[in-house]
Amino acid sequence: xxxxxxxxxxxxxxxxxxxxxxxxxxxxxxxxxxxxxxxxxxxxxxxxxxxx
Amino acid sequence: xxxxxxxxxxxxxxxxxxxxxxxxxxxxxxxxxxxxxxxxxxxxxxxxxxxxxxxxxxxxxxxxxxxxxxxxxxxxxxxxxxxxxxxxxxxxxxxxxxxxxxxxxxxxxxxxxxxxxxxxxxxxxxxxxxxxxxxxxxxxxxxxxxxxxxxxxxxxxxxxxxxxxxxxxxxxxxxxxxxxxxxxxxxxxxxxxxxxxxxxxxxxxxxxxxxxxxxxxxxxxxxxxxxxxxxxxxxxxx
Numbered sequence: 001x002x003x004x005x006x007x008x009x010x011x012x013x014x015x016x017x018x019x020x021x022x023x024x025x026x027x028x029x030x031x032x033x034x035x036x037x038x039x040x041x042x043x044x045x046x047x048x049x050x051x052x
Numbered sequence: 053x054x055x056x057x058x059x060x061x062x063x064x065x066x067x068x069x070x071x072x073x074x075x076x077x078x079x080x081x082x083x084x085x086x087x088x089x090x091x092x093x094x095x096x097x098x099x100x101x102x103x104x105x106x107x108x109x110x111x112x113x114x115x116x117x118x119x120x121x122x123x124x125x126x127x128x129x130x131x132x133x134x135x136x137x138x139x140x141x142x143x144x145x146x147x148x149x150x151x152x153x154x155x156x157x158x159x160x161x162x163x164x165x166x167x168x169x170x171x172x173x174x175x176x177x178x179x180x181x182x183x184x185x186x187x188x189x190x191x192x193x194x195x196x197x198x199x200x201x202x203x204x205x206x207x208x209x210x211x212x213x214x215x216x217x218x219x220x221x222x223x224x225x226x227x228x229x230x231x232x233x234x235x236x237x238x239x240x241x242x243x244x245x246x247x248x249x250x251x252x253x254x255x256x257x258x259x260x261x262x263x264x265x266x267x268x269x270x271x272x273x274x275x276x277x278x279x280x281x282x283x284x285x286x287x288x289x290x
Contacts, residue, residue, distance in 0.1 A: 004102075004103035006168075010164050010168050011092075011107060014164045017164075018110040018114070018157055021154070021156065024153070025149075025260075026264065029268055030267065033268070033274075036270070039278045040277055043278050043285070
């Protein structure tokens with residue numbers, strides 16, 4: 001399925017790094033916005049427009 | 053100008069941006085997956101570079117996006133300095149980690165692609181490689197300034213000035229392969245079957261950049277508001 005001859009390790013490593021960076025950026029952003037929402041709700045619990 | 057004044061109010065921005073932030077993030081993720089599928093399974097090997105050319109589909113759009121993200125930050129910094137728009141600094145600050153991540157991705161995949169093509173992982177004499185590395189350090193410096201300054205106002209001003217100064221590097225990166233005879237090849241004349249997956253991934257990266265920047269802007273605004281309310285509470289109780 002993933003057979004690219006002698007280039008297989010280079011191609012798969014590149015796509016693996018791309019997946020790691022992209023998933024990392026998404027998870028980091030989602031965690032950041034979720035924590036910020038919790039922090040704000042702890043101080044301002046009734047504010048509805050604070051949802052991410 | 054009209055759009056700028058609409059979003060000068062953070063409350064209005066928070067109301068409007070919520071669905072765009074999650075929508076662009078989801079759309080970008082799906083489009084990237086489609087592009088990667090095309091790049092790995094549909095496109096045939098390149099006539100010259102063989103299967104190693106498949107690295108192009110994650111490398112080239114990453115390089116486009118790291119330049120676009122920095123240009124976006126330059127635009128936001130100009131808006132911040134000239135009009136003192138409330139959200140311009142937040143936009144630039146939120147885009148910086150995404151730009152830095154994508155630049156690191158471009159450098160790593162470029163290095164991996166370089167080894168089977170040029171026979172080396174890195175070449176210090178190559179203007180394109182070094183100028184992109186400089187861009188990565190400018191991103192890191194920009195983020196460090198936000199952490200280092202005493203007040204957010206001082207940090208915003210210093211970061212905006214650094215960002216504008218660093219803009220000199222954008223044309224150097226773009227034209228480096230024409231100005232200097234170095235290892236990195238000039239822009240490839242790719243066939244349509246190679247161009248389309250590359251454009252699909254580039255669109256996905258762009259949508260994801262928009263979504264993640266909006267998410268980080270929302271986090272920044274909520275953190276600022278929470279800190280402001282906490283300080284106000286301290287003053288009233290103290």
